[in-house]
Amino acid sequence: MTGHNTTGHQPVRASTAAFVGTMIEWYDFYIYATAAALVFGKIFFPSATGFYGTLAAFGTFAVGFFARPLGGAIFGHIGDKIGRKKSLVITLLMMGVVTVLIGLLPTYASIGFWAPVLLVVLRIVQGIAVGGEWGGAVLMASEHSPDQNKRTFFASFAQLGSPAGLILSMLMFKLVTGLDDEAFLSWGWRVPFLFSAVLLIIGFVIRLSVNESPDFLKEKEAQTKRAKPAQVPLWQVLTGAPKLLMLAVGANVLGIAGFYFTNTFMIAYTTQYVGLDRGVILNCLLVVSIMQFFITPLSAYIASRIGNLRFLGFTAFVSMFTPYAMFNLVDRGSLPSITVGVGIAVLFMGAYYAVIAGYVSDRFPTAIRYTGISMAYQLSGAIFGGLTPLLGTILAENFKGQWWPLALLFSVISLLSLVSVLMLGAQGAKDNTQPA
Structure with missing residues (x-):
């Protein structure tokens, strides 16, 4: 049975399913992030104007991140105990349905206090779904790899879903931000959320075919032969591999927090503090996302040739210095300078992100791999991803006209991942958490 899965079209089908599934999940997540930066402060928190409205909207964005570790624990357990595929089908359905419901949500003007409350509730469910999605998509792609040495390359197809989802979300918002303000605030912002229903059907059909x-399957077969029943995967991760988990959390920071810095916070920064039109920054991010889409498989290929650890160390090191070039160019205010500035930061950060999933997943043994990488990624998202736009907004408000504190924040994010990934490399892949 296991032989059948590694032959024929399954590796390609699994990679395609991982790509399409994560593209849909990240599309849903990014349209929320973009809406939080552009519109949610005005329609769900109208009494909190300007800075406080943006802060409140980004607060709901952060809530989704805090829900993600719960999703990682729930769906990691399902993925490690019942099956990767079942877990992934459930997360996709949850994410798609919730996103459509956000698109149908009445505003503060219609139902008052209940509007932001319902937004937060839906955001929590969305966070739980994303919490279970990423780890499963990475594993379904990498574990179907016909060659052990190509696992990181196959895993990069799940990472490819992130820029693809961003490109799709930017194109949808580009369509609706062309509307006048009244139309955009009343119904235009809802269109990208409702479009998710179409994507959900496509993704569901593809995912069922894998x-x-x-x-x-091999691990389940081995477990049935053991006299002692396996422990709960989450308990095994927390008690058997706490250092591995913490290093994996740190290793994921640049790929998560870095992106929400460039793709979410920079929208608010450029529109509110640099005075740019929202269309300019969305055009810039669209170009940068297309670049990231192409560098993802290329980075995974280069890393497989020179070594994952060497590649990750180099890209994290260079990322410490890229924000200084980014802010210098962004503050000039022209579309080419902003695109080149953000592009420099995303080039190295995106290359790092492409490789980190496969590298971290190889550190965990099969029995706890789904739970291990999901918890690492989602804890990193909860602590660093959700708080980065909030912290950036606070720094921008308190240091108006000065970008160096923001650049320093980005450098610290990069340094944390550099140190973590080097320590992971020194520790090596230790299979000491397997049940006896």
């Missing part, structure tokens, strides 16, 4: 992970 067989279960061969690694999972």
Whole structure:
């Protein structure tokens, strides 16, 4: 049975399913992030104007991140115990349905206090779904790899979903931000959310066509032969591999917090503090996302040639210095200078992001791999991803006209990942958490 899964079209199908599924999940997540930066402060928190409205909108954005570790724990357990495929089908359905419901949500003007309350509730469910999605998509792609040495390359197809989702979300918002303010605030912002229903159907059909992970099937077979029942995966991760988990959390910071810095916070920064039109920054991010889409598989290929650790160390090191060039160019205010500025930061950060998933997943043994990488990624998202736009907004408000504190924040994010990834490399892949 396991042999069948590694032959024929399954590796390609699994990679396609990972790509399409994560593209839909990240599309849903990014349209929320973009709406939070552009419109949610005005229609869900109208009494909190300007800075405080943006802060409140980004607060709901952060809530989704705090829900993600719960999703990682729930769906990591399902993925490690029942099956990767079942877990992924549920997360996709949850994410798509919730996103459509956000698009149908009445505003503060219609139902008052209940509007932001319902927004937060839906955002929590959305966070739980994303919490379970990413780890499963990475594993379904990498564990179907016909060659052990190509796992990181196959895993990069799940990472490819992130820029693809961003490109799609930017194109949708580009369509609706062309409307006048009244139309955009009343119904225009809802269109990208409702469009998610179409994507959901496509993703669901593709995901059902993929067989279960061969690694999972082998592990289940091995577990049935053991006299002692396996422990709960989350408990095994927390008690058997706490250092590994913490290093994996740190290693993911640049890929998560860095992107919400450039793709979410920079929208608010450029429109509110540099005085740019929202269309200019969205055009810039669209170009940069297309660049990231192409550098993702290229980065994974280069890393497979020179070594994952060497590649990750280099890109994290260079990322410490890129924000200084980015802010210098962004403050000039022209579309080419902003695009080049953000592009420099995303080039190295995107290259790092492409490779980190496969690298971290190889550190965890099969029995706890879904839970391990999901918890690492989602804890990193909860602590660093959700708070980065909030912290950036506070720094921008308190240091008006000065960008160096923001650049320093980005450098610290890069340094944290550099140190973590080097320590992970020194520790090596230790399979000491397997049940006896």
